[in-house]
Amino acid sequence: MKMLFMGSPEVSVPFLDFAYSKSSEMIVFTQKDKIRKRGKALEPTPVKKRALELGITVHTTSARSQESINIIRYFQPDIILVVAFGQILPPELLAIPKLYPLNVHFSLLPQYRGATPVNTALLNGDSVTGTTIMVMDQGLDTGDILYSDECTIDPDDNATELFRKLTKLSLGLLERNWNDIISGNVKRIPQQGAFSLTKLIKKEDTVIDFNADAISVHNKIRAFNEEPGTRTVFRNSPVLIEKSFPETNGPETPGTITAVGRDHFTVGCGKGAIRVLQLKPAGKRSMKANEFINGYKPLTGEKLG
Numbered sequence: 647m648k649m650l651f652m653g654s655p656e657v658s659v660p661f662l663d664f665a666y667s668k669s670s671e672m673i674v675f676t677q678k679d680k681i682r683k684r685g686k687a688l689e690p691t692p693v694k695k696r697a698l699e700l701g702i703t704v705h706t707t708s709a710r711s712q713e714s715i716n717i718i719r720y721f722q723p724d725i726i727l728v729v730a731f732g733q734i735l736p737p738e739l740l741a742i743p744k745l746y747p748l749n750v751h752f753s754l755l756p757q758y759r760g761a762t763p764v765n766t767a768l769l770n771g772d773s774v775t776g777t778t779i780m781v782m783d784q785g786l787d788t789g790d791i792l793y794s795d796e797c798t799i800d801p802d803d804n805a806t807e808l809f810r811k812l813t814k815l816s817l818g819l820l821e822r823n824w825n826d827i828i829s830g831n832v833k834r835i836p837q838q839g840a841f842s843l844t845k846l847i848k849k850e851d852t853v854i855d856f857n858a859d860a861i862s863v864h865n866k867i868r869a870f871n872e873e874p875g876t877r878t879v880f881r882n883s884p885v886l887i888e889k890s891f892p893e894t895n896g897p898e899t900p901g902t903i904t905a906v907g908r909d910h911f912t913v914g915c916g917k918g919a920i921r922v923l924q925l926k927p928a929g930k931r932s933m934k935a936n937e938f939i940n941g942y943k944p945l946t947g948e949k950l951g
Contacts (some may be wrong), residue, residue: 647828648676650723651741652709652731653887656692657809661729661750664817665905666700666825673721676830677732707721709733725828728782732761737784745830747782750820752812754778754794756841759787764808768869772863773799775808777816778816779823781834786843790834792827793819794861804871804889809917812926848872854878856886856901856951860918864892867920878950880942885950889924909936911944 649669651662664767666672685907690698697704705802707714709731710787715738726747728735740747745951753763754776767775776796795818797811826832848886852870852876854863867890870876875886878901894911896919897904905912926932927942939946 647725648661648672648720648721648723650718650726651693651697651729652676652726652735653693654691655730657813658693658729658771659696660817661727661820662693662696662700664820665727669815670701671817674700674702674704674724675709675731676704681932687928693941696853709739711734715739726782729940735782740782740784745828748792749780749782749787749789751778751780751787751810752816754796755780755787755791756837756839757842758842759846761846762844764805765869767799767801768808768901769865771865773811775799777812777819779816784914788837790812790836792832792834793823795819800824804868806872816829823842824937826838843853849874849877852877854951856913857916860892860894860896860915860920863915864890880927880948880950881945884928886926886932887922887924888926888942889922891921892918893921894918894945901949903948903950904948905941906944908939909934911939913950 647668649665651672652667653662662674674693676691676693679690681688690707694704705714705717706710707934719742720737723731723742724744726743728749735747751763753767754780758766769804774796776794778791779793780791795815799808814940820825822914833882852874854862854866867876867887872887878885896917897914899914900916903911904919912919923935924932925935925938929941
């Protein structure tokens with residue numbers, strides 16, 4: 647089984663390991679090295695780091711380039727497995743594998759096509775999501791479905807925890823059905839029903855608007871908890887709020903600290919309030935709210951935002 651794996655971020659790495667365990671020969675395509683931390687040197691993607699540890703040949707040229715297409719044609723993969731690669735694949739590349747170009751997508755398609763299905767499910771306050779193994783076509787997450795499975799979203803799940811759940815669920819789907827996949831003994835189900843598209847996250851999308859209701863503010867914090875982080879300002883300095891708890895009742899004092907406790911402080915919203923439980927001041931490490939309270943001594947009546 648010759649495998650081409652295409653992926654980039656940390657969430658792709660367990661799938662790279664899975665593909666490696668199932669292949670006799672393998673190559674990897676990933677995004678180019680980038681400066682990922684201010685003032686630092688170029689860094690490879692997590693997928694590239696792991697692939698080099700496993701001794702796999704890695705390519706970082708654009709998947710749409712003729713050079714890449716020639717490399718893949720010469721390799722003649724049986725399967726292409728794509729997980730959070732970050733590039734749209736051209737039709738001539740999708741036609742190369744002997745069996746399929748497969749994609750793992752973290753939603754129950756056709757819901758939440760596009761780049762940010764996990765964040766979007768949390769932003770919308772959904773209680774259920776899932777994962778889909780699909781055959782890629784020229785559209786954006788429009789291909790035939792091979793397998794899918796549901797996953798509950800608990801009220802305190804954030805993006806990190808939900809990615810962890812969906813990764814485990816997806817790997818289980820692949821493992822249980824792998825023999826059928828490689829034998830071609832699969833039923834392809836065209837997507838049906840209404841679809842929704844997600845959008846790329848921009849910096850302005852992560853800014854907290856405390857005029858919104860407490861549930862919406864809390865859902866935004868859940869959706870962007872670690873990367874890229876949910877932003878506000880305290881004493882003229884940026885701060886990321888990483889964990890919160892919503893209070894549906896509370897004074898309508900948007901952005902104002904209404905109470906300071908031992909392990910949290912409360913900030914008013916347009917409706918209700920949020921308890922801030924974990925945050926990261928600019929240039930500092932992430933810290934629990936009690937550490938922040940002890941160090942910064944926030945006062946009732948001070949403003950965020």
